[in-house]
Amino acid sequence: MRIRLDLAYDGTDFHGWAAQPQLRTVQGELEAALGTVLRTPDVALVCAGRTDTGVHARGQVAHLDVEESLVEAAAGRSTLPPLDALLRRLNGLLPGDVRVHGVAEAPAGFDARFSALWRRYAYRIADAAGAADPLLRRHVVEWPRPLDVAAMNAGAAALLGEHDFAAFCKHREGATTIRKVLELRWDRDGVGLATATVRADAFCHHMVRSLMGCLVAIGEGRRTPSWAGEILAAAVRDPAVANLPAHGLTLEEVGYPADADLAARAEESRKVRTL
Numbered sequence: 001m002r003i004r005l006d007l008a009y010d011g012t013d014f015h016g017w018a019a020q021p022q023l024r025t026v027q028g029e030l031e032a033a034l035g036t037v038l039r040t041p042d043v044a045l046v047c048a049g050r051t052d053t054g055v056h057a058r059g060q061v062a063h064l065d066v067e068e069s070l071v072e073a074a075a076g077r078s079t080l081p082p083l084d085a086l087l088r089r090l091n092g093l094l095p096g097d098v099r100v101h102g103v104a105e106a107p108a109g110f111d112a113r114f115s116a117l118w119r120r121y122a123y124r125i126a127d128a129a130g131a132a133d134p135l136l137r138r139h140v141v142e143w144p145r146p147l148d149v150a151a152m153n154a155g156a157a158a159l160l161g162e163h164d165f166a167a168f169c170k171h172r173e174g175a176t177t178i179r180k181v182l183e184l185r186w187d188r189d190g191v192g193l194a195t196a197t198v199r200a201d202a203f204c205h206h207m208v209r210s211l212m213g214c215l216v217a218i219g220e221g222r223r224t225p226s227w228a229g230e231i232l233a234a235a236v237r238d239p240a241v242a243n244l245p246a247h248g249l250t251l252e253e254v255g256y257p258a259d260a261d262l263a264a265r266a267e268e269s270r271k272v273r274t275l
Contacts, residue, residue: 001065001068002063002065002106003063003064003065003066003103003104003105003106004061004063004102004103004104004105004110005030005063005064005100005102005103006060006061006101006102006103007030007057007060007099007101008056008057008098008101009056009057009060010056010098010138011053011054011055011056011247012056012138012247013097014029014053014054014097016050016051016052016053017050030045030098030100031043031044031045036093037074037086037090038066038074039074040066040070043064043066045062045063046064046112046113047062047112048060048061048062048113048116048119048251049113049116049251051251052205052206052246054246055246055247055249055250056139056247056250057250057251058250058251058252059251059253060251060254061116061254062112063111063112071083071086074089084103087100090103107262108262108263109262109264110259110262111266113269114265114266114267115256115262115263115265115266115269116201116254116255116256116265116269117201117255118199118201118254118255119200119202119253119254119255120183120197120198120199120251120252120253120254121197121199121203121208121249121251121252122195122196122198122249123141123195123208123209123244123248123250124194124195124248125141125142125147125194126141126142126193126194127145127194128146128191128192128193128194131191131193139247139248139250140247141245143216147216147219148219148220149186149187149188149219151218151219151221152215152216152218152219152225153185154225155214155223155227156185156186156215156228157225158228159181159184159211159229159232160181160182160183160184162178162179162180162275163232164177164178164235165178165179165207165232166236166237167234167236167237168204168206168207168211168214168231168232168237168241169204169206169207169237170204170206170237176272176274178274178275179201179202179203179207180200180201181198181199182200183199183200184198184211185197186219196212206243208249209243209245209246210242212244212249214227214231214241216244217240217242
């Protein structure tokens with residue numbers, strides 16, 4: 001059976017999602033806990049979006065394939081349904097900085113990565129005097145200069161839609177950098193926190209933090225709003241665009257189509273994209 005996991009984690013003390021030898025990762029912790037609960041070494045997770053070192057998640061999604069008999073055996077003497085028992089036992093083993101919020105049998109055609117329609121991230125900055133909350137310091141970047149949210153939104157307008165985002169991505173051999181940004185905007189709350197919402201069909205490596213670096217340069221007044229479009233059109237990495245700190249970034253939500261469309265979406269996502 002294929003199982004869907006919905007989970008959250010504080011990325012501060014993890015070396016990202018993907019398992020790496022001798023390093024603490026989210027995938028490594030989860031696979032170890034699942035292997036213990038299910039009594040099998042053959043656990044392999046696939047996630048919706050691999051987060052980098054220090055990046056958090058509130059709405060990460062993953063899947064694994066496992067024999068149904070192992071799930072039933074793992075419930076032991078519990079009176080709970082097997083998947084509910086798995087959820088309880090799993091969280092009992094996991095460290096406090098990662099929690100599974102949901103365990104369910106995935107519908108036919110579901111793939112946590114390729115069936116996704118979009119991923120939504122938030123980037124949070126405290127730039128106003130007195131806005132920084134020490135209780136949120138692991139999830140909010142404290143910025144020393146005020147930011148013009150209206151100017152950043154003007155710059156963000158040029159980045160909406162489907163483009164080659166090579167100027168904002170870390171190059172990977174053989175990987176496409178064409179992405180479709182569905183939403184990109186900045187809002188400021190009542191205490192002065194500036195939050196960017198960015199939603200796209202997919203993201204390439206370092207893309208969100210690079211987009212944030214570009215827009216913050218505009219927000220500080222060091223660049224005009226038109227600069228974002230100029231950087232995008234150049235289609236090459238520009239050292240003037242900084243990657244903002246990882247800890248301000250959180251994967252908030254992953255969107256999927258209706259169950260009947262999951263397999264078709266996964267097949268479409270696997271195609272190499274061109275403009």
